[in-house]
Amino acid sequence: xxxxxxxxxxxxxxxxxxxxxxxxxxxxxxxxxxxxxxxxxxxxxxxxxxxxxxxxxxxxxxxxxxxxxxxxxxxxxxxxxxxxxxxxxxxxxxxxxxxxxxxxxxxxxxxxxxxxxxxxxxxxxxxxxxxxxxxxxxxxxxxxxxxxx
Ligand SMILES: CC(C)(COP(=O)(O)OP(=O)(O)OC[C@H]1O[C@@H](n2cnc3c(N)ncnc32)[C@H](O)[C@@H]1OP(=O)(O)O)[C@@H](O)C(=O)NCCC(=O)NCCS
Numbered sequence: 653x654x655x656x657x658x659x660x661x662x663x664x665x666x667x668x669x670x671x672x673x674x675x676x677x678x679x680x681x682x683x684x685x686x687x688x689x690x691x692x693x694x695x696x697x698x699x700x701x702x703x704x705x706x707x708x709x710x711x712x713x714x715x716x717x718x719x720x721x722x723x724x725x726x727x728x729x730x731x732x733x734x735x736x737x738x739x740x741x742x743x744x745x746x747x748x749x750x751x752x753x754x755x756x757x758x759x760x761x762x763x764x765x766x767x768x769x770x771x772x773x774x775x776x777x778x779x780x781x782x783x784x785x786x787x788x789x790x791x792x793x794x795x796x797x798x799x800x801x
Contacts, residue, residue, distance in 0.1 A: 713728065
């Protein structure tokens with residue numbers, strides 16, 4: 653595995669568009685095409701990334717800074733259906749946290765994300781990475797957060 657994050661740009665956006673979720677996973681996460689439309693709206697406070705392994709796009713994730721709280725949020729992380737369950741999600745999340753540690757948008761140490769209560773694979777990944785339930789819930793979604801050091 654030789655994994656890295658690359659900002660979505662003119663060289664890789666078509667590969668990002670072609671990423672596929674597994675059956676039934678559309679309920680857990682927006683596809684990168686929709687996420688990138690949101691990234692345009694929030695373009696002063698976010699960074700969408702392609703996740704690459706050996707130069708091939710295998711996933712997508714967006715980091716967005718919420719100036720009101722303030723905190724870093726991780727949105728729409730996904731690994732292509734053909735590559736899930738092989739350790740890419742965990743490796744990508746470590747890189748995402750490394751990026752946030754550089755404080756690219758603001759000084760907050762808080763990192764938060766939301767996840768469907770029924771998305772047991774993602775919840776296992778996040779808790780394994782040190783995220784803890786905050787108690788905040790919105791319909792089917794729970795919030796988890798981490799303080800970076
Ligand atoms: C959730 C997701 C990003 C995880 O990425 P991944 O590459 O599949 O996960 P990894 O192989 O790195 O596994 C990391 C941990 O997640 C959990 N996990 C991942 N896939 C799992 C599976 N099929 N069964 C059980 N646990 C699983 C495990 O805890 C695993 O750690 P372990 O192998 O040490 O036990 C990916 O499965 C995905 O894109 N899912 C669809 C989109 C989605 O739900 N995104 C999250 C929105 S909140």
